[in-house]
Amino acid sequence: xxxxxxxxxxxxxxxxxxxxxxxxxxxxxxxxxxxxxxxxxxxxxxxxxxxxxxxxxxxxxxxxxxxxxxxxxxxxxxxxxxxxxxxxx
Amino acid sequence: xxxxxxxxxxxxxxxxxxxxxxxxxxxxxxxxxxxxxxxxxxxxxxxxxxxxxxxxxxxxxxxxxxxxxxxxxxxxxxxxxxxxxxxxxxxxxxxxxxxxxxxxxxxxxxxxxxxxxxxxxxxxxxxxxxxxxxxxxxxxxxxxxxxxxxxxxxxxxxxxxxxxxxxxxxxxxxxxxxxxxxxxxxxxxxxxxxxxxxxxxxxxxxxxxxxxxxxxxxxxxxxxxxxxxxxxxxxxxxxxxxxxxxxxxxxxxxxxxxxxxxxxxxxxxxxxxxxxxxxxxxxxxxxxxxxxxxxxxxxxxxxxxxxxxxxxxxxxxxxxxxxxxxxxxxxxxxxxxxxxxxxxxxxxxxxxxxxxxxxxxxxxxx
Numbered sequence: 001x002x003x004x005x006x007x008x009x010x011x012x013x014x015x016x017x018x019x020x021x022x023x024x025x026x027x028x029x030x031x032x033x034x035x036x037x038x039x040x041x042x043x044x045x046x047x048x049x050x051x052x053x054x055x056x057x058x059x060x061x062x063x064x065x066x067x068x069x070x071x072x073x074x075x076x077x078x079x080x081x082x083x084x085x086x087x088x089x
Numbered sequence: 090x091x092x093x094x095x096x097x098x099x100x101x102x103x104x105x106x107x108x109x110x111x112x113x114x115x116x117x118x119x120x121x122x123x124x125x126x127x128x129x130x131x132x133x134x135x136x137x138x139x140x141x142x143x144x145x146x147x148x149x150x151x152x153x154x155x156x157x158x159x160x161x162x163x164x165x166x167x168x169x170x171x172x173x174x175x176x177x178x179x180x181x182x183x184x185x186x187x188x189x190x191x192x193x194x195x196x197x198x199x200x201x202x203x204x205x206x207x208x209x210x211x212x213x214x215x216x217x218x219x220x221x222x223x224x225x226x227x228x229x230x231x232x233x234x235x236x237x238x239x240x241x242x243x244x245x246x247x248x249x250x251x252x253x254x255x256x257x258x259x260x261x262x263x264x265x266x267x268x269x270x271x272x273x274x275x276x277x278x279x280x281x282x283x284x285x286x287x288x289x290x291x292x293x294x295x296x297x298x299x300x301x302x303x304x305x306x307x308x309x310x311x312x313x314x315x316x317x318x319x320x321x322x323x324x325x326x327x328x329x330x331x332x333x334x335x336x337x338x339x340x341x342x343x344x345x346x347x348x349x350x351x352x353x354x355x356x357x358x359x360x361x362x363x364x365x366x367x368x369x370x371x372x373x374x375x376x377x378x379x380x381x382x383x384x385x386x387x388x389x390x391x392x393x394x395x396x397x398x399x400x401x402x403x404x405x406x407x408x409x410x411x412x413x414x415x416x417x418x419x420x421x422x423x424x425x426x427x428x429x430x431x432x433x434x435x436x437x438x439x440x441x442x443x444x445x446x447x448x449x450x451x452x453x454x455x
Contacts, residue, residue, distance in 0.1 A: 009144075010145060013142060013145060013148075039159065042146055042148075042162065042164075043142075043145040043146060044145075046146065046183065046185040047164045047165040047166075047183075047184060047185035047186060048165070048167060048168055048183065048184055048185055049167075050183075052144065052145065052146055053183075054143060054144040055144055055145075084144045085144075
């Protein structure tokens with residue numbers, strides 16, 4: 001299972017502790033986490049279920065490419081970091 | 090008369106209350122967060138606050154008996170597969186709430202109904218006090234909705250919502266930029282209103298097109314709902330037929346440019362404005378912060394200055410930041426430079442509550 005780590009700054013608004021989640025894509029992994037924490041979904045994803053404009057995700061040190069569908073691959077031992085992009089100011 | 094104000098600012102929600110001697114800040118909530126708008130629902134005492142967390146999106150919170158909880162935020166429906174829509178800049182338009190720009194209670198006969206206007210142009214209705222929201226698809230899917238453009242922001246948005254006190258199914262909204270829209274069946278069908286408004290920024294031939302009008306704020310007189318006032322991008326307009334037609338008020342000094350307008354609850358000819366130098370500068374003329382008031386339907390205006398700074402004042406008052414209480418006596422406004430003023434005599438004199446708030450986006454009486 002992949003390890004998922006969320007930015008500390010999001011914790012002020014909604015609890016999103018580090019988690020282990022199954023899935024082959026970023027979408028799978030995030031939906032697994034949000035299934036247990038539905039309130040958190042809207043803090044990371046927009047109304048169309050794409051990554052919010054000023055958020056970014058790294059999988060094993062690489063920034064994902066598909067921000068709309070979140071199809072970037074995730075391995076069994078991957079680490080997924082969900083962070084703010086500096087573009088948000 | 091109301092003794093309490095809710096002041097939404099860039100860095101929190103401030104409650105300001107009238108004490109024995111003066112108005113004071115009595116509570117600060119969401120400190121550090123961007124509170125863009127608040128609503129106090131007189132029907133049930135609940136309060137609502139819209140927060141924009143930037144990276145983390147737009148959220149709504151509701152207070153019942155002084156305890157805040159996050160509730161559902163309006164959410165746009167999934168964009169159909171293969172459907173493409175672009176904003177006025179040619180960029181893909183994201184069907185996602187970018188800002189809550191209007192929050193209004195429904196009629197007295199429909200407890201729990203809340204209307205919410207957003208950027209990029211979605212109108213939402215809740216029937217359960219914000220626990221859930223339904224987009225008004227009839228308006229979003231209206232073919233002319235795609236002619237809306239950015240005005241106060243890059244994206245078009247609904248900033249004014251007026252519910253007819255005689256019939257809650259009759260609702261007017263105003264769009265920047267997209268004119269005034271009206272439904273008489275609770276939102277099932279919409280018609281464009283606002284003949285007579287003039288957009289001096291539009292190309293020749295389109296200046297009087299109702300959909301080209303950049304309405305900054307729409308206000309309706311509760312006791313005489315046929316009377317509507319508009320503070321527009323390039324002027325002040327008045328309607329005596331429920332917004333079907335408007336007449337421009339000309340010769341307004343020091344300026345006809347501004348953002349807010351409020352109308353007296355029982356006197357439809359009495360309204361207040363906060364003028365600024367149009368349009369490229371957006372500061373008070375000559376550094377003098379003033380409120381203007383008409384009592385005769387716009388024939389004449391009083392320029393109200395007592396208690397307001399008359400040198401080097403560069404306060405801008407946004408469209409939701411001037412309010413009048415239900416009694417029609419008390420006014421309050423907040424500014425982009427953190428000032429908050431209250432009047433208890435219809436604007437004849439003003440008291441500065443503070444000039445050190447964060448930038449003020451909205452002021453409401455609770």
